[in-house]
Amino acid sequence: MNSLARLAITMGDPAGIGPEIIVKACKRVAGRLGRDLAVVVIGSRAALERARALVGDAPAFADAAPGALAAPLSLLAADVERAPLRTGEVSAEGGRFAYLAVERAVELALAGKVDAIVTAPLNKEALNLAGYHYSGHTEMLAALTDTRSSVMLLLHGPMRVSHVTTHVALASVPKLLTPERLRRTVDLTHQALRDLGIARPRIAIAALNPHAGEGGLFGREDIDITAPVIAQYVAAGFDVTGPVPGDTVFVKLRAQQFDAVVAMYHDQGHIPVKLLGFDVDPVTGAWRSLSGVNVTLGLPVIRTSVDHGTAFDIAGRGIANEDSLIEAMDVAVAMAATRRAARAAA
Numbered sequence: 001m002n003s004l005a006r007l008a009i010t011m012g013d014p015a016g017i018g019p020e021i022i023v024k025a026c027k028r029v030a031g032r033l034g035r036d037l038a039v040v041v042i043g044s045r046a047a048l049e050r051a052r053a054l055v056g057d058a059p060a061f062a063d064a065a066p067g068a069l070a071a072p073l074s075l076l077a078a079d080v081e082r083a084p085l086r087t088g089e090v091s092a093e094g095g096r097f098a099y100l101a102v103e104r105a106v107e108l109a110l111a112g113k114v115d116a117i118v119t120a121p122l123n124k125e126a127l128n129l130a131g132y133h134y135s136g137h138t139e140m141l142a143a144l145t146d147t148r149s150s151v152m153l154l155l156h157g158p159m160r161v162s163h164v165t166t167h168v169a170l171a172s173v174p175k176l177l178t179p180e181r182l183r184r185t186v187d188l189t190h191q192a193l194r195d196l197g198i199a200r201p202r203i204a205i206a207a208l209n210p211h212a213g214e215g216g217l218f219g220r221e222d223i224d225i226t227a228p229v230i231a232q233y234v235a236a237g238f239d240v241t242g243p244v245p246g247d248t249v250f251v252k253l254r255a256q257q258f259d260a261v262v263a264m265y266h267d268q269g270h271i272p273v274k275l276l277g278f279d280v281d282p283v284t285g286a287w288r289s290l291s292g293v294n295v296t297l298g299l300p301v302i303r304t305s306v307d308h309g310t311a312f313d314i315a316g317r318g319i320a321n322e323d324s325l326i327e328a329m330d331v332a333v334a335m336a337a338t339r340r341a342a343r344a345a346a
Contacts, residue, residue, distance in 0.1 A: 003036055005333040006069070008114040009325075010101040011043025011078075013094040014085045016310025017320035018120030019043070019051035023058045024322035025329065026073060030059050034072035037333065040064050040114065042076045042101040047085055054318050066104070069113055078104055087316035095126030102137065106144045109301035115340070116302035116332035120325065121310045135167045138296050141303055149181075150298040151188045153260075154269060154307060155331060156277035156291055159253060160260035161269040162189040173265045177208060177221055182229050185262050186240065188297035193259050195335040204249050204258040205230055205242030206268060212243045277307065277324075293328045295335075302335050304328040 012018035022041055029037060041048065041061060052058040064074035078100040083093040105117045119137055127134060134140040142150045153162040164185045165176050186203060193201035205226055209219040216223060222243040233240040241258065242249075250272040253261050263269030277292035292307030306324040314320055 003337070004038055005036060005116070005336050006038045006114045007040070007116055007118050007329060007332055008105040008108050009039055009041045009118045009329075010105050010120060011041060011047065011097070012101070012120035012122040013098045013126055013310050014044040014047035015087050015089055015091065015094040015126075015315060016121055016123060016312055017315050018122075018310065019047040020054060020315070020318070020320045021306070021322040021325045022120060023048065023051040023055045024320070025325045026059055026061075027055065027057070028322065028326060029329070030073075033059075037329075038069070038072045040069050040074045040076050040108075042104050043078050044081065044085060044097055045075055045077055046081060047087075048075055050087065050316075054316065066108065066113075069108070076104060088312045090123055090126045090129070090312065092126065092129035092131075094123065095128065095130030095132065098122035098127060099130060099132045099140070102140060103144060106141065106301065110145070115336035116304065118325070118328050118332050119303065119305040121306055121308060123310045123312070137294075137303075137305060138166065141296055141299055145299050145301065147299050149184065150296050151185050152269075153189065153192055153295040153297050154273040155293045155295065155327075156273050156307075158256050158259075159250075159273050159276055160189075160193070161250075161253075161263050161273055162192075162260060162297065163263050163266060163269045165264065166266045168265075170265060170267075174208065174219070174221055177225055177264060179225060179229050182226065182262070184298070186229070186233065189260050189262055190238070192295065192297050192335075195338045196331070197334065197338060198259050200239060202239045202257075202259045203241070203262060204244050204253065204260070205240065205262045206246050206249045206264055207243035208264045210245070210247075212245050274307065291323050291327060293324065293331045295331060302332055302339070304332045304335075 061075040062071035064076040078097050108114045152166050165173050190201050207222045213219050213222040226243045294305040294307050296303040
């Protein structure tokens with residue numbers, strides 16, 4: 001069985017920190033290239049070369065063609081530049097390159113030429129300026145793969161949090177909490193944990209309301225919708241717990257009483273993961289590290305991503321941190337290996 005993991009890394013917005021963190025990450029994993037890892041970066045050659053000059057002592061990226069991704073480290077141009085891409089500036093051209101890079105990566109993954117897609121950050125304003133009206137990577141990938149619905153999973157060490165809803169108004173969340181949506185989130189979370197090597201996943205469902213509704217005083221969604229779904233999973237032999245109040249469920253996850261939490265809405269799940277994953281110098285207030293991985297579940301391809309934005313304010317200064325990208329690569333490799341082993345055993 002071939003153990004070489006083939007990753008397509010999309011550059012995101014070439015004017016952001018994507019090119020820099022890609023070069024830094026590839027520099028750090030250079031010893032693995034060609035041995036158990038092959039990487040094709042998709043984006044702008046000019047932006048990549050600027051990043052290589054900025055980082056110094058950076059590995060070389062061979063030119064790749066869609067049908068010939070043979071080199072262990074290569075760059076596939078998303079397109080030719082129609083306008084200058086200026087570092088640190090929002091532009092339609094940056095958004096166009098970000099979209100085309102993801103489109104090319106999806107084509108490669110669906111054709112079986114890469115095992116997983118890893119995405120560097122894009123800018124939603126630039127994406128929309130280019131005419132691609134998506135609220136982010138997740139929605140774009142669902143459209144490109146003709147996926148009915150997808151689920152966002154955030155990871156930082158043992159903190160694994162999936163989301164029933166994400167980019168919607170908070171007022172819309174109770175209406176979107178349906179048994180069908182909750183079951184799909186639990187099913188995809190369970191499969192993702194299996195892909196990460198956890199044989200019998202333990203999943204907690206976070207309550208929507210304070211104190212899980214306090215017997216109906218603070219809302220009945222946890223009682224009428226969530227609790228019956230959990231009972232069905234328990235009856236079927238799954239290790240699913242809840243609804244657990246949101247003010248304690250993440251403490252229990254951090255204590256590793258569960259393998260993952262299903263959060264009800266964007267900020268409920270994002271805040272605990274980012275609070276633990278983003279490290280700030282208490283003296284200067286500067287970011288010391290940005291750790292965390294975003295995984296899109298429910299797609300026909302594996303997709304992981306950094307858990308931070310384009311950081312235009314520091315782009316081109318050589319101080320961007322690549323830790324989250326390396327984590328995203330490692331998660332993609334692990335998930336690809338599990339799926340490869342499952343196919344071999346079938």
